[in-house]
Amino acid sequence: MSTRSRLTPGLFFGRAALIVYLLIMVLWLTFPVLLILLASFQGTLEVSFSAPFNLEAYKTIPPSYWEAFWFTIRAALLATGIALVVAIPAAWAMVRGKLAGRRAMSNLVLIPDVVPQLILGIALLTVFIPLRLSNNFVGVMLALVALSLSTGLRFAEALLEGLPDEYEQAAQSLGANKLTTFRLVVLPLIAPGIAIAALFIFMQNLITFELLFFISGPSATPISIRLFSDIIDRGIVPYAVAMAGILVYVAIAFYALVAVSLGPKYMAGSVMTRKG
C-alpha cells in the first residue's frame, strides 16, 4: 500500500484552503513588523518602492533616544532577572509545598496581568512618590518587576506542574536535600522553559508603556515613552521610525539567542521541559 494518500479534489481544495488560511494569518502577524523594518530605511511610514532605501534615518537618531534605549534595556534585563529569581523558588514552593490556599495564591499573583496597567501605574505611583521612586531608574525597574513577576510565576508554575515529581523524589532518596534537589535536578530540567519565559518577560518589559507612563519622568524615560511623546509632539519623525526598527532587531536577536541555545525543538510548540 502506498504511504501517500491519493489526492482527491476534495482533499486538494481542503489543503489549499488550509494553506491560504495559514498564509493570511502569518501575513497579518508579520505585516506590521515588515512595514516598520522597510519604513526604517526610508524614514517614513509611507513606504514607496520607487524611493531609495538607506540608513539616513538611523544616522539622525538623537542622543536622548539612545539614552532612553539603553535605559530601557538595562531596566528590562534587570527586572526580568529579578522576577525570575524570585518567581521560580516561589512557584516551586507553591506547586510542591502543597501550601494551604495555593489556588488563591496562584490567582492573586495574576492580578497585575488582569488589572489594566493604567490602574496598576496609578497605584504604584501613589506608593512610589513618598518613597522617592518615581522619575528614576529604580522606580521604573521595580514597576517592571511587578509586571514580570506575575508572568514569571505563571510560567514557572506551569513548568513545575508539568515536571513529574519522581525526579525530585529520586534525588531525595539518593541523599539530596531540598535545596540541592532544586539546584541539581529541578532547575536544569525546567531551564528550557525558563529561557523562553525570560524571552517573553524581557520583550514585555522592553515595550511596556501604560504602566511606565506614570512612573517615568524627565530623568527616567524609557524608549516607549520617548517615542510616544515625540510622535505626539512632532509627528512620525524619521528617527522615531528608525528606533522602532532597532527595537525589532533587539527582539529578533533575543529570540535567536534563545532559539539557538535551546534548539528548535523547544521554540516551536509547547515543549518546555526536558524529558527522558
Added chain:
Amino acid sequence: MNTSNNVAQPVHIDRVRKTFGEFVAVREMSLDIAAGEFVTFLGPSGCGKSTTLKMLSGLLPQDSGEIRFGHKRIDMLPPNKRNIGLVFQNYALFPHMSVAENIAFGLRMRGWSRAAKDKRVDQLLQLVRLEGLGGRKPEQLSGGQQQRVAVARALAFNPDLVLLDEPLSNLDAKLREQVRLDLRDIQREANQTTIFVTHDQVEALVMSDRIVLMNKGGVEQVGTPYELYATPTTEFGARFVGANNLVAATLDMSSGTAQARIGADLALPITTCAADLDKDGTTIWFCVRPEHLALRPWNKEGEGQFAGRVLDKIYQGTTVLVDLDVTGLGTIRAERAALEVGDLPIGAYIGVHIERSHAVARSTG
C-alpha cells in the same frame, strides 16, 4: 565480586498504619526482613503495597508504627537521610545527566572523592552489564538498559535497603523474563536487603526469598514462593497466586482427619493450610490446582476417579488447558502436557483423578 562494603541490615516494620481520610491504605502491618533477604510485596492494585513502600522510603509519613534498620529507628527521618535505594516504575533517571552521573548522584551527595566515585561507577556498570555506556544519556538507552541504570544508581551508595516499585512493568514480556532473573542475580551478588513490589504473581514466585501477600491494606500470608503456591491459607491467596479450581464444600472432621464434604454424598480427604481451620462444619473451598488433576481413560471399576466430559481445550504450546464437566464437582480446569492430551476429542468422557488438594476458609459464594 562482592560489591557491598557494608554489612546488610535487617529491617523491622512494626505496626505501621496509614489512612487517607476514611480509607485504610495499610492496617497495622508488621514484618521482619532478614539482612540480605529479597522480599516481595505482592497484591492487586490498591492493596497497600506501594503505600508501604512510600512509607519505608520516607516519601509518605505513616500515621503510626515504627520502622527500624537494625536497631536504628528511621521512620522520623526525611527521605534523604534514610539511606534507601529506590527504583521507580518509570526509573526517573535524570535526563540531563549521563548514565555515569546518574549512578554517581548518591555518591556525590555523600561527598565521595572523584577517584572513588569513578571506581564505584565502573564497578556498578560491570555489575549491571553496561560497561562502556557511562557516557551516554538515558534517552540513548533501551528500556531494559535504563532499568539497569536505575538499579545501579540505587545500589551505588551501599544503601541499607533497596526498594523496587514495579520496575519491570514498562518492559515487554520477553525482556521482562530476562530482567527479572538479572535483577535477582544482581541482588544476590550485592547481598542487598531488598523489597520488591509487584502485582505479577509470576515475578514474585520467580524472584523472591519470601513473599508478603497483601490485600485491602492487610497481610494475607507471608511465606516462601513454594509455601504461598502449595499451601495458601486464605481464599484470596488461593485465588490470587497461580490458577486454581475452587469448589464450595464443608469441612468434615468426624472421621478424625479433615475431609471436604461436597454436596450430599461426596467426601474427599483434604489438607488444611491455615492453623485455625479445624472446626467441623466450617464452610470451605475445596481447591485443586489444574496441574494436580490427572486425566486417564475412563475405567468402570476404577477407584477414586470422577467421570469428566471434555468441554473445551486451550492450546498453550507446552501444555493444554482442558475444561471439564466433572460429576459432583462442576466445571473445572486441568492443565496437562500437550503430548498427553493433544488428541483428546471435545465431548469425550475421561477419568479425572485428584492428585492433591487443599482447603481454605470460605467467606463468599
